Amino acid sequence: MxxxxxxxxxxxxxxxxxxxxxxxxxxxxxxxxxxxxxxxxxxxxxxxxxxxxxxxxxxxxxxxxxxxxxxxxxxxxxxxxxxxxxxxxxxxxxxxxxxxxxxxxxxxxxxxxxxTGSGVMASAIAMDKVMSKKLFLHHGTPTAEWYDYQKDSSPRPAFVKKNISKLGYPNVVKPNDQGSSVAITIVKNESELDSALDEAEKISDVVLVEKYIEGAELTVGILGDEPLPVIEIRPHGGFYDYEHKYTKGMTDYLVPAPIEKSFAVKLQEIAINTFQSLGCKTFGRVDFRIGDDQIPYCLEVNTIPGMTETSLVPKAAASAGIPFTQLVQKIVELSIEGK
Ligand SMILES: Nc1ncnc2c1ncn2[C@@H]1O[C@H](COP(=O)(O)OP(=O)(O)O)[C@@H](O)[C@H]1O
Ligand SMILES: [Mg+2]
The missing domain is CATH 3.40.50.20 (Rossmann fold)
Structure with a gap:
């Protein structure tokens, strides 16, 4: 072909x-x-x-x-x-x-x-974190509490005063439509907030501030209409930022994640339902943080996840017995079939 x-x-x-x-x-x-x-x-x-x-x-x-x-x-x-x-x-x-x-x-x-991959509308929604979170809630997928604002339309002090106190510190500042943790900051206290919002505004016209979820980070790859084995991500110090994502040895990946089987099955079910509820197809990845309450809070859906041979979806596929080459061929076939 x-x-x-x-x-x-x-x-x-x-x-x-x-x-x-x-x-x-x-x-x-x-x-x-x-x-x-x-x-x-x-x-x-x-x-x-x-x-x-x-x-x-x-x-x-x-x-x-x-x-x-x-x-x-x-x-x-x-x-x-x-x-x-x-x-x-x-x-x-x-x-x-x-x-x-x-x-x-x-x-x-x-x-x-x-x-290959998801169509126009699903791709657009999944890339928009705020829009995705609204749909998560509509479909019953838990997601961290957040506030968002348009770069130019709301004066920052009013936004900060009104909303940030409800989230407390630490919280997480993100640009609405970028990936790889670019311009994301875990804000520990009020003095760090303004520079974090500045960074996010350089990337996106819409910025969100999310409640910080303390627990484990788990992610579920999707292939066709099947979830792949759950991966636990453990960055060495700091959080799963650009450097921890792409520097060898800075993060441990545990696959399958060392969690109870019943919890893994539940998470896979939430992942595939969430993926499909946004209209996504073919392949992707759904990211979660697990709260103290054991609730999996969905961070986002990735419609074109990393595909280096050591990226998360290829790792999860390998754990399910699907080597990288076969994974790539499966993506081709599913896309041609429109699935
Ligand atoms: N609400 C949150 N609580 C704790 N950590 C978070 C939260 N949101 C994001 N993070 C951290 O930031 C990383 C990137 O966030 P994510 O929303 O997945 O954006 P990206 O599209 O850049 O991957 C996550 O993998 C996680 O380590
Ligand atoms: Mg992510």
Whole structure:
């Protein structure tokens, strides 16, 4: 099959995407597919695959200045160009804004090119943390109490005064629509709040402040309509930020998670129900923090989770007896079947 792997992109998760793409390209070639690597942020003029794939993730996301050289404005000309003329499937491995949020999916829809993963609306909802949390509550999925505001519409002091006292400290400040923990801060006291809100506002027009959930961090990968084994994430010191996510040895991953079987089954059930209630399909990952009350609070649904060979979904799949190459082929098949 002639497959375009879409990777890179213009979001702060660009380098994670390139790392994910590297493994996916290798697996697809091993499976016998005819693969082209395409970075839509480069537009019609693509660079060589080796140059594209050469950059490592690093311990911090790329700077805004670096990202400004790449533009989402190029996506349109890339998709509309002849590069895509005989492509039978776009394997989207872009993370974050413009890639995981329904935008590139809609451009591919316009060209009638089948693509992997969730559709336009589910991708857009899952990328929007506030919208997702509203739907979690609608469908009975517990989620941490939060307050959100529009960067320009509410004066910050009023928001802070009115709402933060109800959440207490620590709390968690997040941009509404980015991943990889970019611009997320665990705020320990009032003096740290303003700089955390500043950071989040640089990334997103909507910012949320969430109640801090003290307990274990568990995540459930999804493949088709089946949940994969639960993984427990234990970062060494600090929280599961960009550096802990992508630096080898800074986090322990326990799979299957050392939790009671009945709790694992319950969590898997909540994960698949939550994933499907947002309209997501094919593959993904649902993140949780477990409260002192043993309630699994859903943080978010990822529609294009990390796909390096050591990422969470590939780890969970391996634990279920599905090697990486087979996982990639399954994603291709499910996507073609529209599942
Ligand atoms: N409410 C919370 N309580 C405790 N830790 C949190 C909370 N929200 C987020 N975190 C920490 O921040 C990380 C990233 O948060 P998440 O909402 O999953 O955003 P991202 O899309 O960046 O992965 C989580 O994996 C967790 O370690
Ligand atoms: Mg997450």
């Amino acid at each position: 002639k497959i375009a792997v879409l990777l890179g992109g213009s979001s702060p998760e660009r380098l994670v995407s390139i790392a994910s793409g590297r493994g996916v390209i290798k697996a697809l070639r091993e499976l016998g597919h005819d693969v082209t690597a395409i970075d839509p942020a480069l537009g019609e003029k693509q660079i060589s695959e080796s140059e594209l794939l050469s950059q490592g993730i690093g311990t911090n996301p790329p700077t805004q200045e670096f990202l400004e050289k790449l533009s989402h404005k190029n996506y349109l000309s890339a998709i509309d160009s002849k590069i895509f003329d005989d492509i039978e499937l776009a394997f989207i491995i872009l993370h974050g804004k413009w890639g995981e949020d329904g935008i590139i999916q809609s451009l591919l829809e316009l060209r009638s090119i089948p693509y």
